Amino acid sequence: DVKVTQSSRYLVKRTGEKVFLECVQDMDHENMFWYRQDPGLGLRLIYFSYDVKMKEKGDIPEGYSVSREKKERFSLILESASTNQTSMYLCASSTGTARSYGYTFGSGTRLTVV
Amino acid sequence: DQQVKQNSPSLSVQEGRISILNCDYTNSMFDYFLWYKKYPAEGPTFLISISSIKDKNEDGRFTVFLNKSAKHLSLHIVPSQPGDSAVYFCAAFTSGSARQLTFGSGTQLTVLP
Numbered sequence A: 001d002v003k004v005t006q007s008s009r010y011l012v013k014r015t016g017e018k019v020f021l022e023c024v025q026d027m028d029h030e031n032m033f034w035y036r037q038d039p040g041l042g043l044r045l046i047y048f049s050y051d052v053k054m055k056e057k058g059d060i061p062e063g064y065s066v067s068r069e070k071k072e073r074f075s076l077i078l079e080s081a082s083t084n085q086t087s088m089y090l091c092a093s094s095t096g097t098a099r100s101y102g103y104t105f106g107s108g109t110r111l112t113v114v
Numbered sequence B: 001d002q003q004v005k006q007n008s009p010s011l012s013v014q015e016g017r018i019s020i021l022n023c024d025y026t027n028s029m030f031d032y033f034l035w036y037k038k039y040p041a042e043g044p045t046f047l048i049s050i051s052s053i054k055d056k057n058e059d060g061r062f063t064v065f066l067n068k069s070a071k072h073l074s075l076h077i078v079p080s081q082p083g084d085s086a087v088y089f090c091a092a093f094t095s096g097s098a099r100q101l102t103f104g105s106g107t108q109l110t111v112l113p
Helices: none
Strands: A003-008 A011-012 A020-021 A024-025 A029-040 A041-051 A064-070 A075-079 A087-094 A111-112 B011-012 B019-025 B030-038 B045-049 B056-059 B062-067 B074-079 B086-093 B107-112
Touching: A003 A087, A011 A020, A020 A111, A024 A029, A029 A064, A029 A075, A041 A064, A041 A075, A041 B074, A075 A087, B011 B019, B019 B030, B019 B107, B030 B062, B045 B056, B045 B062, B045 B074, B074 B086
Parallel strands: A011 A111, B011 B107
Antiparallel strands: A003 A024, A020 A075, A024 A075, A029 A041, A029 A087, A064 A075, A087 A111, B019 B074, B030 B045, B030 B086, B056 B062, B062 B074, B086 B107
């Protein structure tokens, strides 16, 4: 089974801090994604990557950046954390084959910015 | 501009009865649809999918129906069990183009014993 591991389940950070959320997958998937989940808004795509060193903006990239230096690792960076970035962050991966549309998600990181 | 909409944020059903979760979409280019289930403090897990060339797909207690003319799909769970209590997300995809899924806002299903 594909495993997607997010480094932290819970994080509390201060406003203005630089925050790193790490995600690692172990099945050689090409595609990796970062979403945030908020009540009433569902899952919103922040950034995604189809290959190493490649990144594309999703629907809500403002205030975030990403890094993909290795195929298995996709990092989400909050350059200067703000309280409106308090959320559940979910990483996912998928293969690039035409008939494999589903994602495998990590367990999520609950980030609180105070 | 939500391309995938789940208009019911919550649904309560008695154990053993049918649960029907609804999803509407606006993008006519979507041709593949999925349902995910999410428990608290866990990531979403894939439940069932349907291609636009079909109007029904069944997997055990779960059936997804697709009405392309109405741009509407629904997930039926029969019979509902307390372990089905979770948030259900509808998602859509356009094959042959970008690889990211577009998700709805989710419906919290509560199955009462």
